[in-house]
Amino acid sequence: MAERREHWRGRPQFLLAAIGSAVGLGNIWRFPYVAYANGGGAFLIPYFVALLTAGIPLMMLEYALGVRMQAGPPVAFGRIKKGLEWVGWWSILAAFVIITYYAVIMAWCWNYLYHSFTLAWGADAKDFFYSNVLQLSKGSGELGNPVMGIVIGLLLTWVVVYWIIHKGIGRVGKVVMATVPIPIILIAILVIRGITLPGAAEGLNFYLTPDFSRLLDPHVWLAAYGQIFFSLSLAMGIMIVYASYLPKRSDVTNNAFITSFANCGTSFFAGFAIFSTLGYLAHTTGVDISEVARAGPGLAFVTIPTAISKLPVAAAFFGVIFFLTLLTLAVDSLFSLVEADVTAVMDKWGFNRQRVTFVICLIAFIIGLLVFSSQAGLYWLDIVDRWVNNYGLAAIGLAEVIVIGYIFGAKSFRKFINSVSEVKVGVWWDIMIMVVTPIILGATIVLSFYQEFTKPYGGYPTWARISGGWAVVVAIVILSFVLMLKKARGRRKTQAKMPQKARGKGGKRR
């Protein structure tokens, strides 16, 4: 007898889990800066166009694949055509690489949460972050020792993730009921505090005043598509896995609309907290906002802590609120990535969930401990993140749209989507999947290649870019073929509900 696949207990659980996965650190530390750097308020126009023409169609594709195949990416792609299973493994392995360093960023957040009670960074947040918290070495070649504070935070992160994941989708569904609304409420508190500070209006002007001339720059459009693609948790297998835990005839299109709009709405909202605070910082220090505006860890762990320490009242309280926001934003993105890996392994080989979860968490912890928690961890994190995003995820997204658009057939896939969905999609969806998205993702990859060869990323030495960047991407590709060729265990293979036409001899036997 085939085992029954677990299901979400209701649509709200699924939607919250998907929104929690999509809404992550990038919404707070990447979107506001990308918007500011690409035309301010005018950026919202390409951003919205990218959402409608690439983000939502791709989200529909991944949801539909999960709902229809009732399996994680490797098995799902394998059912489309024998020999395409590697596309699924590709996304799963990319997700695995991401969890090894994403957990370390969470470890930094735990450290800062602890330090924010006393505002331990004092007047020099930059020195505190690089010298005290990271104990950063002089270069990527000097790994040094694992930093104890980060190791403790890392261990705490993996214990929390294991606790959430190991019992299955039921516990995930309960956890997201808290971890998704909480950061939204915390961001609202930060927005209210931010916009009532002196200088906030100046900051918001930087964020929102439109420069329409920038719309003629193709880089602005590529930035908009890149932001949409990377912030919706696409091409990492997560949305396919989450949708595979929905019943077989669940809605696809409306769920995609809700998830995508909720994610982008959160990014837009978070921008008010960030830029009003930057406006306040510029106001109190007398420097221009363009001097303090930045993205990534520098924003979250240097600039915002500096602004927090200058708050007139309850600075420690808002420090705690800010780092709690980061932690609650990051945790559901992290466990969704782990869940994607766990489900993929379980679906193919039928191993016990608790054992698979433990092994994946342990391996990711060890890699995080040895590489990203070291004194050179920030350098390696930066290199691996750049390559996995720009070459790995973009290429996986490209492979997904080619498989569905040209091998499965966009028209018949759309027919399935419309047969189960509340909002019907027209032929525009086929055009987006077959033409627009492949062109954009292809252009992103080509542009990244061009930039890499004309101006190597980050000024890192060649050996570091090869071993931390290219080698990781190549290893993901090779390993995805190895995992595809590794035979599924006979019993479990037949347990998976294969479509009649794709069912082999094994399916008959049991």
Place this chain on the structure above:
Amino acid sequence: MTTGAWIMLAFGCVVLYGGLVWSLVHIKPGTSKTGKQQKGTGRRKR
């Protein structure tokens, strides 16, 4: 804030939160469990 900033603030709110509200009102009643209209209870087992 500048007029341009206010206009883009309104634009962002309308397209992003308007889009979210639009999709939420398109959820069909009775679809919370399966995404599909639940069968009524009119037909009972004999």
